[in-house]
Amino acid sequence: MTLVQLDLPDPMAMRGRWAALAAVRAAAGRGEQCRALGALWHYDDGHGSWAELHHLGEGRAVLLGQDRNESQTFYAEASDFFEEPETDLLAGAPGWWEPPVRRAREEQLFLGFVYGYDGSVWKRAVYESEDGFKAFRLPALSSEWTREAVVATARHSRMPEPSQESVDALIAADAALDTAAVSAVVPGGWDAEAGAVAGRLFLAG
Structure with a gap:
């Protein structure tokens, strides 16, 4: 069965952005919402919508998750x-897509989208229903969205927003973060060292 090709950045293009946001969230004491766990990169919005990127070796990766409000693709248990018709998110997919899906199901997470990266392009199964991925707006897809998420996190401190230059430098470090780079973005009193450690964990991916 034919798969649909997607126009998404490759996993390594996302790394610096994902790590930058993870560093700021960790510095703020909210690291559970955005973090690297070995070869797994996690992000959630704190309101039930989530995405994870699983690195599977040989350049392959699987990106999966759900937007709790907009995903209209009901897979398996969902x-x-x-009580909705099922969308087979693995229809026509190679077998290496399945382990991350199995892990999510074992954790009793509903899935709205499953995308596979074969080392050169992203693909998904064929379906017409809205899977919620666009509405989810994964910050790591663009530097602009990452900046917005970083500023939104810092804004909770009621301190001045970080400069665009300091946020761009955090992203450009591509996860090779130090405490000074994080300190330039986060308010005083936040744990910049913990942020740098959280960012560097993405280098293992």
Whole structure:
């Protein structure tokens, strides 16, 4: 069965952005929302929508998750729970897509999208329903979205917003972060060292 090719950045192009946001969230004491766990990169919005990128070796990766409000693709258990027709998110997919999906199901997470990267292009199964990925706006897809997420995190401190230059430098470090780079972005009193450590964990991916 034919798969649909997607126009998304490759995983390594996302790394610096994902790590920058993870560093700021960790410095703020909210590291559980954005972090690297070995070969798994996690992000959630704190309101039930989430995405994870699994590095599978040989340049392959699987990006999966759900937007709790906009995903209209009901896969496996979600089809039964919501009493909606099932969308087979693995239709026509190679077998290496399946382990991250199995892990999510074992954790009782509903899935709205599953995308596979074969080392050169991203693809998904064929379906017409809205899977929620566009609405989710994963920050790591663009530097602009990452900046917005970083500034939104810092804004909770009621301190002046970090400069665009300091945020861009954090992203450009491509996860090779030090305490000074994080300190230039986060308010005083936040744990910049913890942020740098959290950012560097993305180098293992």
